[in-house]
Structure formats: C-alpha cells, structure tokens
Amino acid sequence: QGCPPQKDRALQTVAEGLRQLYAQKLLPLEEHYRFHEFHSPALEDADFDNKPMVLLVGQYSTGKTTFIRHLIEQDFPGMRIGPEPTTDSFIAVMHGPTEGMVPGNALVVDPRRPFRKLNAFGNAFLNRFMCAQLPNPVLDSISIIDTPGILSGEKQRISRGYDFAAVLEWFAERVDRIILLFDAHKLDISDEFSEVIKALKNHEDKIRVVLNKADQIETQQLMRVYGALMWSLGKIINTPEVVRVYIGSFWSHPLLIPDNRKLFEAEEQDLFKDIQSLPRNAALRKLNDLIKRARLAKVHAYIISSLKKEMPNVFGKESKKKELVNNLGEIYQKIEREHQISPGDFPNLRKMQELLQTQDFSKFQALKPKLLDTVDDMLANDIARLMVMVRQEESLMPAQVVKGGAFEGTMNGPFGHGYGEGAGEGIDDVEWVVGKDKPTYDEIFYTLSPVNGKITGANAKKEMVKSKLPNTVLGKIWKLADVDRDGLLDDEEFALANHLIKVKLEGHELPADLPPHLIPPSKRRHE
Numbered sequence: 001q002g003c004p005p006q007k008d009r010a011l012q013t014v015a016e017g018l019r020q021l022y023a024q025k026l027l028p029l030e031e032h033y034r035f036h037e038f039h040s041p042a043l044e045d046a047d048f049d050n051k052p053m054v055l056l057v058g059q060y061s062t063g064k065t066t067f068i069r070h071l072i073e074q075d076f077p078g079m080r081i082g083p084e085p086t087t088d089s090f091i092a093v094m095h096g097p098t099e100g101m102v103p104g105n106a107l108v109v110d111p112r113r114p115f116r117k118l119n120a121f122g123n124a125f126l127n128r129f130m131c132a133q134l135p136n137p138v139l140d141s142i143s144i145i146d147t148p149g150i151l152s153g154e155k156q157r158i159s160r161g162y163d164f165a166a167v168l169e170w171f172a173e174r175v176d177r178i179i180l181l182f183d184a185h186k187l188d189i190s191d192e193f194s195e196v197i198k199a200l201k202n203h204e205d206k207i208r209v210v211l212n213k214a215d216q217i218e219t220q221q222l223m224r225v226y227g228a229l230m231w232s233l234g235k236i237i238n239t240p241e242v243v244r245v246y247i248g249s250f251w252s253h254p255l256l257i258p259d260n261r262k263l264f265e266a267e268e269q270d271l272f273k274d275i276q277s278l279p280r281n282a283a284l285r286k287l288n289d290l291i292k293r294a295r296l297a298k299v300h301a302y303i304i305s306s307l308k309k310e311m312p313n314v315f316g317k318e319s320k321k322k323e324l325v326n327n328l329g330e331i332y333q334k335i336e337r338e339h340q341i342s343p344g345d346f347p348n349l350r351k352m353q354e355l356l357q358t359q360d361f362s363k364f365q366a367l368k369p370k371l372l373d374t375v376d377d378m379l380a381n382d383i384a385r386l387m388v389m390v391r392q393e394e395s396l397m398p399a400q401v402v403k404g405g406a407f408e409g410t411m412n413g414p415f416g417h418g419y420g421e422g423a424g425e426g427i428d429d430v431e432w433v434v435g436k437d438k439p440t441y442d443e444i445f446y447t448l449s450p451v452n453g454k455i456t457g458a459n460a461k462k463e464m465v466k467s468k469l470p471n472t473v474l475g476k477i478w479k480l481a482d483v484d485r486d487g488l489l490d491d492e493e494f495a496l497a498n499h500l501i502k503v504k505l506e507g508h509e510l511p512a513d514l515p516p517h518l519i520p521p522s523k524r525r526h527e
Contacts, residue, residue: 137404
C-alpha cells in the first residue's frame with residue numbers, strides 16, 4: 001500500500017508509493033504474460049525518481065540543438081549546430097557537477113539513470129547515444145533530450161542501424177513533454193517524420209509543437225504556414241483536440257522581420273510557463289503513465305490467455321497459431337465484448353501480429369483472475385489514495401519554477417512581458433499618465449452636473465456604459481477608480497475611470513489593485 005504522506009519528504013512519498021504499487025501489484029501480471037517482450041521493458045527505480053524530461057523531435061535543421069542552447073544559455077558538451085544534419089546522436093542533456101560526456105554503453109549500466117533498458121536496442125544505437133553533463137541551473141529541475149534530425153527520403157532508414165521510431169517511443173513513454181519542432185521556412189513532413197509522430201500515439205497529451213524561425217517570413221506568409229502546419233498535423237495526429245503550437249524564433253539573435261515581435265514574446269512566455277509547470281506536475285504524470293501501463297497490461301493478459309485457451313494440446317499447433325494470428329482482430333472484438341474494454345486500450349493490431357509470429361504459444365499462461373483482481377484493486381483504491389498525496393505534495397511545493405538560463409531574462413525589469421503597456425503605461429513617468437487626456441475627460445465631467453466637484457454613481461454610470469463594456473468589468477473599473485471609497489467620483493477619479501476603460505478597450509487586462517503610478521496626484525498625499 002502507498003506510504004503514509006510525510007510532509008518533509010513529500011516527493012519521495014508518491015514516487016515510493018508508485019514504485020511499491022508497481023513492484024507488488026502490476027509487475028507480477030506483466031511477468032506472467034510476458035508483457036515486456038511485447039510492449040515495453042519493466043520499470044526501474046530510476047524511472048520513478050528521475051527529473052522531468054523534455055524530448056525534442058524534428059527534421060534536421062529545425063533548430064533543436066539551438067533551442068536547448070537558448071533555454072540553458074550555455075554550450076553543452078557534444079553540441080554541434082549547422083544547416084546540414086549535424087546532431088546524429090541522442091544526447092541527454094542533464095545536470096552534473098562537472099562538464100563532460102558519458103558514452104551510451106556506460107549510461108545503460110548506471111542504475112541511477114533511467115536509461116538501463118535502452119540496452120535492448122543494441123550497439124548501433126548505443127554508439128549514437130550519450131549524456132552531456134553540465135552544472136546549469138535550468139538542468140537542476142529538468143533534463144532535455146536532443147534527438148538526431150529526421151531526414152527526408154529513404155536513405156536514413158536503411159543506414160540508421162537501429163529502430164529509430166521504437167527508440168523514440170521508448171522515450172515518449174518516460175518523458176513529461178514532447179516538443180515537435182518545425183521550421184516555418186521549409187515546412188515539409190517527411191515519411192520518416194510522420195511515422196515518428198504516429199509512433200507517439202497514446203502520448204498526444206504530452207505533445208507540444210514549436211513553429212521555429214518564424215521571424216524569417218512576413219506576417220501573411222506566417223499565417224499560411226501556420227494553417228498548412230495545422231492541416232498536415234491534423235492528418236497525422238488523430239485527436240479531436242487541437243495541438244498547441246507555439247510560434248516564435250527560439251534563439252538569441254535579432255529578429256529578421258520584427259513585425260510580429262509581440263506575438264513571439266507572448267508565445268515564448270506561454271511555452272516557458274508550460275515547461276516550468278513540469279516539475280510540479282511530474283508526480284501526476286508518473287501516476288498517469290502507470291495507469292496507462294496497467295490498462296495495457298490487463299488487455300495484454302486477456303489477449304495472451306485467450307490465445308492459450310485456443311491452442312490444441314498435441315497436434316496442429318503451428319497451423320492453429322497461424323490461424324489465430326490472422327484472426328487476432330476477431331479475438332480483440334471478443335475480449336472487448338466480454339470484458340467491456342474500450343477499443344482504444346488495445347495494442348496496435350498489425351504490430352501485435354508481427355510480435356506473435358516469433359512466440360511459442362504453448363508457453364503462454366492461462367487466465368489467472370487473482371493477478372487481474374490485484375491490478376483492478378490497485379486502479380480502484382491505491383491510485384485514488386496516491387492521487388490525494390499528489391495534491392498534498394503539489395500544495396507543499398513552490399509553484400516550482402525552472403530557474404536560470406532563458407527563464408531568468410523575462411521575469412522582471414522593463415523587458416518583462418507587457419511592461420509599460422495597458423495599466424502599466426506611464427509606470428516610469430514623473431507626471432500622472434492620465435493627466436495628458438484629462439482635459440478631454442473634464443469636458444464630459446462638467447456635463448454630468450457635479451455637486452461640490454463630485455458626480456454621483458448614477459451619473460457616472462450613464463457615461464461609462466457608453467463604452468459597451470459588460471457590467472462586471474465596469475464594476476471593477478468603478479472600484480479601482482473610486483480611490484477614496486466615498487461612492488462619488490471627483491474629476492481626477494472620473495478621468496482615471498475613463499483611462500481604465502481605454503486600457504480595457506485596447507485589449508489589456510485590468511490590474512487587481514490600482515498600481516501606485518495611477519493613483520491621482522491629489523490622493524497621494526494621504527498615502
């Protein structure tokens with residue numbers, strides 16, 4: 001059962017709880033029905049403890065390595081950048097006390113790293129896999145995995161020497177975020193790339209898309225490229241939801257065409273927020289992935305035991321095996337009906353048929369309800385308990401911000417997003433920013449029959465509703481503008497109300513409290 005929540009080592013609790021559940025309840029089912037030979041290797045301790053990982057995937061020269069360089073703001077060992085296909089390896093960029101490279105063969109024997117099971121992909125892959133270690137504040141809370149550029153054409157498939165899509169699928173199962181990079185300049189999705197995207201099926205919730213190098217084309221073209229990208233992706237990723245696409249130029253060079261600067265800034269902020277939320281949601285992601293895995297393991301047990309049941313005891317095993325593999329689709333439907341399992345939970349039919357060809361069906365196990373009941377109990381009860389712990393843990397964690405690198409630049413100071421715009425306009429001016437339009441507002445003010453230099457709420461309302469803003473917004477503006485809370489507006493407060501209406505009409509948000517630079521000068525004496 002999950003460990004009792006202990007406040008001081010919150011993260012270990014969920015990780016330990018998950019590890020125990022997996023070892024005691026799910027692993028026996030996986031082993032009994034050879035799940036690891038079909039789907040994915042057993043989970044290790046490091047899989048439960050590791051930092052959130054971000055996987056970057058894209059065709060060559062879309063700026064993957066440059067994107068990492070932009071985030072961590074320093075070169076990492078083994079980094080090569082150029083217009084030709086340069087990165088030909090999987091590079092895990094991780095935190096380490098000193099700078100250095102660890103080759104693939106050494107990585108897969110290190111029990112502290114979550115890579116041991118990559119051993120299965122053989123030497124051709126391990127020679128193309130390495131870890132770049134460096135002391136960097138960004139890498140304190142996340143790790144980033146750079147992948148070889150995907151090329152267009154047939155040649156690479158033959159020359160890679162390992163199953164590229166399968167390796168990516170392995171990573172996809174274990175990472176927290178998958179970022180697909182596209183180049184706004186040359187938007188083609190090669191066969192290998194669309195195969196790779198299809199291999200990421202079941203992980204659509206982790207996928208985000210970055211349309212990079214968007215500063216190299218004009219606005220009109222950018223709209224067309226964005227439309228074309230969504231159209232192509234819609235045909236490959238079969239989900240009703242729209243994939244989130246971030247448009248921008250993710251490196252530190254001047255923008256070539258600066259027209260869309262504001263758009264790029266807002267998009268970069270959104271992407272940074274998304275990456276910064278990863279450490280906080282890491283435990284939830286691991287929980288979610290374990291549930292996915294448990295559901296697949298259950299279906300797998302039903303498939304294997306059904307095949308076992310159909311096998312003859314003595315004669316005609318081979319021919320029966322052929323027949324069963326060919327009719328796997330019908331077996332799926334039968335299991336679906338008998339156990340009320342949704343079709344989306346089943347493994348890919350064609351892939352399963354291929355894997356079954358090499359298996360000896362007579363060694364398969366019959367259905368063992370006790371193992372399945374244990375997993376059902378885990379899904380029904382234990383997971384719910386861990387869910388509560390996840391929430392407790394999140395509340396104890398700071399809104400954990402990934403620090404350092406590019407994440408520092410935009411936090412504060414005049415280059416923070418939206419600084420000096422909207423309600424922030426005039427923040428550094430000596431004069432009151434509303435003053436410059438006050439004569440215009442005063443003319444309206446004196447038509448609203450002020451008494452003792454103040455107008456009533458009813459009269460102010462007549463004027464304010466002309467902005468056509470909804471009452472909820474106008475109510476908030478009234479609250480901000482009535483600085484002395486006397487239920488009336490003097491000429492300065494009325495000018496301030498109009499200024500805030502203008503801010504809102506220009507599409508900016510209203511502040512929760514009135515910022516000091518907007519307080520009318522006559523009211524500042526009381527401060």
